[in-house]
Amino acid sequence: MTDKQPIAVLGGGSFGTAIANLLAENGQQVLHWMRDPEQAAAIKNDRENPRYLKGIKIHSGVEPVTDLSATLAQCQMIFVALPSSALRQALQPVADQLKGKMLVSTTKGIEANTFLLMSQILEDIAPEARIGVLSGPNLAREVAENALTASVVASEDEDLCRQVQAALHGRTFRVYASSDRFGVELGGALKNVYAIIAGMAAAMGMGENTKSMLITRALAEMTRFAVKLGANPMTFLGLAGVGDLIVTCSSSKSRNYQVGYALGEGLTLEAAVARLGEVAEGVNTIKVLKAKAEEMQVYMPLVTGLHAILFEGRTLDQVIGALMRGEPKTDVDFISTSGF
Numbered sequence: 001m002t003d004k005q006p007i008a009v010l011g012g013g014s015f016g017t018a019i020a021n022l023l024a025e026n027g028q029q030v031l032h033w034m035r036d037p038e039q040a041a042a043i044k045n046d047r048e049n050p051r052y053l054k055g056i057k058i059h060s061g062v063e064p065v066t067d068l069s070a071t072l073a074q075c076q077m078i079f080v081a082l083p084s085s086a087l088r089q090a091l092q093p094v095a096d097q098l099k100g101k102m103l104v105s106t107t108k109g110i111e112a113n114t115f116l117l118m119s120q121i122l123e124d125i126a127p128e129a130r131i132g133v134l135s136g137p138n139l140a141r142e143v144a145e146n147a148l149t150a151s152v153v154a155s156e157d158e159d160l161c162r163q164v165q166a167a168l169h170g171r172t173f174r175v176y177a178s179s180d181r182f183g184v185e186l187g188g189a190l191k192n193v194y195a196i197i198a199g200m201a202a203a204m205g206m207g208e209n210t211k212s213m214l215i216t217r218a219l220a221e222m223t224r225f226a227v228k229l230g231a232n233p234m235t236f237l238g239l240a241g242v243g244d245l246i247v248t249c250s251s252s253k254s255r256n257y258q259v260g261y262a263l264g265e266g267l268t269l270e271a272a273v274a275r276l277g278e279v280a281e282g283v284n285t286i287k288v289l290k291a292k293a294e295e296m297q298v299y300m301p302l303v304t305g306l307h308a309i310l311f312e313g314r315t316l317d318q319v320i321g322a323l324m325r326g327e328p329k330t331d332v333d334f335i336s337t338s339g340f
């Protein structure tokens with residue numbers, strides 16, 4: 001035990017566990033909050049999170065806890081690694097305790113109905129908190145296995161960025177700072193949708209040309225959308241944009257990619273999600289993104305195509321045919337803010 005204040009990590013899943021371990025390896029005392037007392041007891045006794053990160057030893061500096069209010073009372077810096085569907089519901093009841101604290105969202109999703117990003121929900125719940133996001137090509141298992149990894153902390157609050165960098169920087173994890181919180185967070189949420197498409201393409205045996213086309217056109221599409229919403233297009237050339245897009249569209253370790261792969265093998269969406277048993281944020285994001293793209297009149301053929309397959313009864317062949325027959329377009333048009 002040190003006399004330093006502990007850092008809280010909220011969420012007992014794979015990313016919460018990976019971040020908690022990383023902080024502890026850096027000498028921080030970590031209170032790792034999870035809702036399931038049995039899971040907390042198992043981690044305490046066995047120093048392993050068998051459901052979400054089997055085979056990874058949990059550092060002795062990580063204390064699994066289940067009392068959220070007591071955890072928040074002890075910590076100034078709080079990492080939030082809850083699914084997007086749970087974040088508001090989990091934190092609204094403790095909103096009074098978040099005043100003045102540093103809240104760093106690692107959640108890569110968009111709230112249904114409001115189209116709010118997670119840090120915007122945090123702002124909504126706790127207007128007097130200090131808010132940031134952590135995003136980048138950060139597959140949880142690789143982070144936990146100490147693969148050399150880089151990430152981005154983004155906030156208008158420079159001191160928060162510096163403190164998060166100091167807490168997380170280590171032998172195997174490098175943290176870059178950005179002031180474009182919206183762009184960094186949007187990149188992390190949008191790329192999940194394209195990872196589903198990439199997984200489908202892989203299951204269908206598509207080649208490397210196809211993969212490259214998909215990733216590059218996905219970057220064009222997500223940047224076009226983000227620019228329309230006011231984000232800085234340059235952010236999409238960084239770790240939290242193209243960096244995260246590449247890793248999630250290329251790796252079978254990505255849960256979104258795995259859902260896509262299962263769909264490509266012929267499973268229904270329900271069966272694909274059930275087989276995964278973990279969060280694949282892209283499944284919710286595609287629904288809200290398709291509606292928002294229509295509302296904003298942004299051309300997003302990949303999003304439209306995936307939505308048609310998942311929710312409008314179109315077949316993969318029909319959608320691929322329509323995508324390839326679409327009218328010819330200009331290659332790099334998405335950095336320009338004119339012509340939308």
Ligand SMILES: NC(=O)C1=CN([C@@H]2O[C@H](COP(=O)(O)OP(=O)(O)OC[C@H]3O[C@@H](n4cnc5c(N)ncnc54)[C@H](OP(=O)(O)O)[C@@H]3O)[C@@H](O)[C@H]2O)C=CC1
Binds near residue numbers: 016036081082277
């Ligand atoms: N995994 C990764 O590689 C990365 C994930 N992220 C992001 O992190 C976020 C969390 O993902 P991840 O850790 O992977 O998810 P997992 O599927 O691994 O785990 C989800 C966790 O959230 C908990 N949970 C679900 N609902 C609630 C609730 N209402 N209240 C409290 N806890 C709840 C689950 O608890 P229980 O087991 O009790 O159901 C479980 O501990 C996602 O937005 C993801 O995009 C970001 C970077 C990398």
Ligand SMILES: O=C(CO)COP(=O)(O)O
Binds near residue numbers: 136138256
């Ligand atoms: O965001 C991630 C890697 O940066 C993890 O992606 P998945 O949620 O698809 O596993």
